[in-house]
Amino acid sequence: MKASIVGASGYAGEELIRLLHGHPNIEIAYMTSERHTGERISKLYPHLKNIYDSELISLGDVRRIAEDSDVIFIALPHGHAMKIVKEVSDLPVRIIDLGADYRFADTAVYEEWYHVEHVDPYAERAYGLAELYRDQVRTARIIGNAGCYTTASILALAPLVKGHLVQPDSILVDAVSGVSGAGRSPKESTHYPEFYDSFTAYGAVSHRHTPEIEQALADMGGILVTINFTPHLTPISRGILATCYATLRDGVAAEKIDAAFSEMYAEEFFIRLLGRGAYPATKYVRGTNYCDIAWHIDPRTHRVIVFSAIDNLVKGAAGQAIQNMNIAFGLDERAGLDLVPMYP
Structure with missing residues (x-):
C-alpha cells in the first residue's frame, strides 16, 4: 500500500x-x-x-x-x-x-x-478514536483523528460516563502536555529562556479541545456532558498526563469503577490498565501508542480521580492515525505500532 x-x-x-x-x-x-x-x-x-x-x-x-x-x-x-x-x-x-x-x-x-x-x-466522516469508534473507522473514507489532549481525557473518562457512574456536570480535566504539542514553529511562549524551568496553564475555559471531549463523552453516555478543561505546558518534549475528576453517583462503590474500566478496555492492546491506586507517567509510554490509565477513589469528597498518560505525538497524533489506517484497511491493528517504550 x-x-x-x-x-x-x-x-x-x-x-x-x-x-x-x-x-x-x-x-x-x-x-x-x-x-x-x-x-x-x-x-x-x-x-x-x-x-x-x-x-x-x-x-x-x-x-x-x-x-x-x-x-x-x-x-x-x-x-x-x-x-x-x-x-x-x-x-x-x-x-x-x-x-x-x-x-x-x-x-x-x-x-x-x-x-x-x-x-x-x-x-461523511468517522471520529478517529479507535478504541471507541472502531466500527465507524472500519468503513470510513474520511477519518478525523482525535486530538492529543482529547485522547487522554476521553479514554480516562469514557467508562465512567458510559456506565453512568458519575455526575455528568461534575467533570474537571487538568491536562499537562510537553511542548512538542505546540508545533515546530518558534514562538515566544515556547522559546527556551521563556519556557524552561517553568510550568503554566493556558486556554482556561476556551480551549478548542473542550467541545471535542464533550462530544465523545455525550455520545458514550447518551446524555449531555459539560466539563471544565484546563491545559498546561511543562518543559518536556513529549507526553501528556491528564488528571480527571468527577463526582460519583450515589451508591457507586469502588468495585464498580474497577469493573467499568476492565469491561471496556480488557481486550484493548494499546490501553494498559494500571488499576486502582497506581500513578501513570509520561516516561512509561514515551515513543509508543500506549495509553496508561489508573484511578483513585476519594471517599471523603465522594469523587473519582483518573490519571491517563500518552505520548502526544504517537497515541495523540501519528500512532493513532496509523492505528486508524490499520483498522480501515483490515490490517493487523498493531502493525507498525507494537513498540517498547523508550526508557529512561
Whole structure:
C-alpha cells in the first residue's frame, strides 16, 4: 500500500515517517511541505539520514498525489484538510486528518470554536478514536483523528460516563502536555529562556479541545456532558498526563469503577490498565501508542480521580492515525505500532 504525508515537515508528519518506516504493509509515496519544498527531509531531521533522504514536494497537483496513494495523512493545522478533501472527493483514496476539520459531527460546533467556515460540512466522516469508534473507522473514507489532549481525557473518562457512574456536570480535566504539542514553529511562549524551568496553564475555559471531549463523552453516555478543561505546558518534549475528576453517583462503590474500566478496555492492546491506586507517567509510554490509565477513589469528597498518560505525538497524533489506517484497511491493528517504550 502507498501512503502520502501532507505536512511532513512538522512534528506529527515526522512521527508518521518514523512509524511508517517500520510498517510491514506501507510504502511512503509522497511527502509534502510548502515551507520546505525542494529540501531533503533528512536535512530538516538529521536523524533520518540514509533512512529517508527524499525531497519534500509542494502539494501542487493534489489529485495526482491522491491517485497514486491508497491513504493520505494530512498533518496540517485546522482549515486546510477540508479544502484538500473536497478537491479529491471523487477519488477512492482514504483520508486521515490529524487536524480538527473532521472531528465534529456538527460542523457548527467546529465553526464556533475554531472561527473558520467549514467548506465541506456534509462529508461523511468517522471520529478517529479507535478504541471507541472502531466500527465507524472500519468503513470510513474520511477519518478525523482525535486530538492529543482529547485522547487522554476521553479514554480516562469514557467508562465512567458510559456506565453512568458519575455526575455528568461534575467533570474537571487538568491536562499537562510537553511542548512538542505546540508545533515546530518558534514562538515566544515556547522559546527556551521563556519556557524552561517553568510550568503554566493556558486556554482556561476556551480551549478548542473542550467541545471535542464533550462530544465523545455525550455520545458514550447518551446524555449531555459539560466539563471544565484546563491545559498546561511543562518543559518536556513529549507526553501528556491528564488528571480527571468527577463526582460519583450515589451508591457507586469502588468495585464498580474497577469493573467499568476492565469491561471496556480488557481486550484493548494499546490501553494498559494500571488499576486502582497506581500513578501513570509520561516516561512509561514515551515513543509508543500506549495509553496508561489508573484511578483513585476519594471517599471523603465522594469523587473519582483518573490519571491517563500518552505520548502526544504517537497515541495523540501519528500512532493513532496509523492505528486508524490499520483498522480501515483490515490490517493487523498493531502493525507498525507494537513498540517498547523508550526508557529512561
